[in-house]
Amino acid sequence: MTAQLLDGKAAAAAIRLELKERVSRLKEQGIVPGLGTVLVGEDPGSAKYVAMKHADCLEVGINSIREDLPADATQEQVEAAVKRLNDDPACTGYIVQLPLPKGLDSDRVLELIDPAKDADGLHPTNLGRLVLNVNAPMTSPIPCTPHGIVDLLLRNDIDLKGKEVCVVGRGVTVGRPLGLLLTRRELNATVTLCHTGTRDVAEHVRRADVVVAAAGVANMITADMVKPGAIVLDVGVSRGVPDPVTGKSKLAGDVALDVREVAGWVAPNPGGVGPMTRAMLLANVVEAAERQ
Numbered sequence: 429m430t431a432q433l434l435d436g437k438a439a440a441a442a443i444r445l446e447l448k449e450r451v452s453r454l455k456e457q458g459i460v461p462g463l464g465t466v467l468v469g470e471d472p473g474s475a476k477y478v479a480m481k482h483a484d485c486l487e488v489g490i491n492s493i494r495e496d497l498p499a500d501a502t503q504e505q506v507e508a509a510v511k512r513l514n515d516d517p518a519c520t521g522y523i524v525q526l527p528l529p530k531g532l533d534s535d536r537v538l539e540l541i542d543p544a545k546d547a548d549g550l551h552p553t554n555l556g557r558l559v560l561n562v563n564a565p566m567t568s569p570i571p572c573t574p575h576g577i578v579d580l581l582l583r584n585d586i587d588l589k590g591k592e593v594c595v596v597g598r599g600v601t602v603g604r605p606l607g608l609l610l611t612r613r614e615l616n617a618t619v620t621l622c623h624t625g626t627r628d629v630a631e632h633v634r635r636a637d638v639v640v641a642a643a644g645v646a647n648m649i650t651a652d653m654v655k656p657g658a659i660v661l662d663v664g665v666s667r668g669v670p671d672p673v674t675g676k677s678k679l680a681g682d683v684a685l686d687v688r689e690v691a692g693w694v695a696p697n698p699g700g701v702g703p704m705t706r707a708m709l710l711a712n713v714v715e716a717a718e719r720q
């Protein structure tokens with residue numbers, strides 16, 4: 429068996445096209461959405477993601493505002509950048525690219541974001557709304573990667589009701605909010621959240637109908653761990669992993685290539701969930717502007 433492709437690149441392109449029309453309608457009413465980003469340091473992955481987010485904005489007609497700070501920026505400098513974006517009327521939504529360099533307190537920074545401009549849905553108020561299940565579409569943002577994962581599955585007519593979902597990784601951008609989203613009554617999945625303290629990750633993965641690998645450990649999910657026909661989404665990224673054939677260093681996901689021989693569906697990395705994360709960010713920005 430070779431798994432079918434969950435093509436995030438194509439789905440994200442379709443979403444951007446829809447958003448472009450919504451942005452045009454907003455502009456007819458005199459509202460110009462603007463996405464702000466706070467990028468601290470020179471991490472190549474973070475720099476690339478931020479650059480891609482702004483390229484997406486250009487494509488759909490959203491204005492771009494950048495706050496780029498050096499790697500040795502102080503907590504006060506980062507907080508000042510957040511306050512500038514809170515006060516800037518041209519910025520209708522913004523994100524602080526994570527992770528921040530060591531020594532900076534990202535929780536404190538996230539708390540300073542104006543919840544109405546929180547394009548990532550990571551402000552405690554918006555995460556709280558997710559917990560309370562009061563952020564139905566159009567009332568407050570849902571974190572981009574979890575939203576992108578659910579959207580990608582639904583677009584491919586994959587029903588989650590009653591499914592056993594194993595999420596590997598408990599980070600604030602993916603694992604934790606994804607568990608909350610999937611257990612909503614309208615999705616009704618049953619979620620197991622594995623983490624570094626889980627005794628036997630393979631045992632949980634083997635039982636799952638859907639596996640979301642978001643641990644950031646290269647090739648940790650192998651074919652022998654996956655139930656035949658399962659749906660596997662690769663979210664984790666490791667950079668600088670040597671290619672087994674050429675020896676050249678490259679980007680690797682959490683899911684080994686041989687999983688494609690066992691799984692029913694695979695969202696690859698790159699080309700799966702990453703583009704959906706960016707598309708959901710744009711959707712959050714457009715929705716925030718529409719709410720205004």
Ligand SMILES: Nc1nc2c(c(=O)[nH]1)N[C@@H](CN(C=O)c1ccc(C(=O)N[C@@H](CCC(=O)O)C(=O)O)cc1)CN2
Nearest residue numbers: 477523524525526527548572601698699700702703705
């Ligand atoms: N403030 C945030 N920081 C981070 C988030 C987030 O949602 N908000 N998530 C991740 C990274 N991320 C978003 O910023 C992200 C990951 C992947 C992609 C993407 O488009 N990936 C491409 C490949 C890109 C490449 O070649 O390197 C793909 O998968 O096809 C975009 C955004 C951590 N930080």
